[in-house]
Amino acid sequence: MLVGNHSGGYAVDGAMVLTSMFLEMDPPRLAQGMAEKFINRFPIASLWTSRTGQFTGLPEHARRLLEDDRLLMIFPEGYKGTAKLYSERYSLVDFGTGFMRLALQTRSPIIPFAFLGGGTAVPTIANLYKLGRLLGVPYIPVTPYVLPLPLPAPLEIHYGEPLTFTGTGNEDDEIIIGYVEQVKARIAELIEKGRVRRQERLFL
Template identity: 70%
Template sequence: MGVFFSMLKLMYEKYFSVEAHGLHHVPPRGRVMLVGNHSGGVALDGAMVIASMFLEMDPPRLAQGMVEKFINKMPFGSQWSTRCGQLTGLPEHAERLLRDDRMLMVFPEGARGTAKLFKERYTLVQFGTGFVRLAMRTKTPIVPFAFLGGGEAVPTIANAYTLGKMLGVPYVPITPWGVALPLPAKLEVHYTAPMLFEGTGSEEDDVVFGYVERVKSRIAETMELGRRRRKGES
């Protein structure tokens, strides 16, 4: 793990020069759920969030998540997920992690969110609802975050679904130069104030959908503010 985090530190600080904003919103200890958008298509977002928590928090925190199963079929994907403490499999694993007062990282867009094209890089696809029910059931605060720059680092112009199926993954991202090797684009993570939803997690769908939309709206607003600032707009 030491070697891997040394490499991650190099990518975080030198290659992408990541800026992490709003770290004071993240609890220094105890259970918490980091919930954000996908951007970059090759697990770039998750890796940089993990790095920001490990390198910028005092004391360091390990963000763990339920990664998409296809990540383990990507080059170095299995090594990345295992060495960074990421989980695949059953939702019960995520609940056990929170009940152990650890940090869970969630991308509610799922695999669909990783397939965004360059022109869609500042958009969100439909969120799942399970993360809100889990947060309510375990009395866990949600810290919404926006990850910016992944679409510039991996400017996907198309997704090769047939090729992906042959390789055992949902798709293969195609960039102007063919392969999806990330460019040294400026990346940003913006953490926002925690949200805590009262309940048992067994509430009616309409109630849960409302909470999901509140989280999604917070992320969308933060993404838009970041987009405008990156473009020099007021």
């Protein structure tokens, strides 16, 4: 199970991780993730989602993927992660806990990753939530050039070592939250290391 952060005004990060797994793994792996349900309202986005093996649906679908030894991609921040502003591009918002129960139930290791550069490619300075709701999406990102079109920017993915946790997935919330915080802390470390390297390259 791949677990990482969102970066950018929309899910450019998922597309990049998918590409990374397909081009850099030997043999290639298809990373499949659960897309937000509102995607189904938009024909082009819905078609891209289904054609690339992504899906919307119930957690049971994700469980079946893991039980079949397929690669599941999770962004526990949800849409609140893509809504981060440019000034928050290296931060993390609260993680959902469902992925941890799923990992425990299927005895799946968690591979943490940090995605960097999305906040530079889509430098969000504000989010229009009311307009987004009218259009059937959580929000509309606003950039300095108004339209949320991606700019040329270096994108990076940093993968960490697999993390394993013991349990059945039926543990008390306190235990699950503790496990989730460990994953979040590791992703934060990967983000910080990547951020420092990016800054160092700017001054070379």
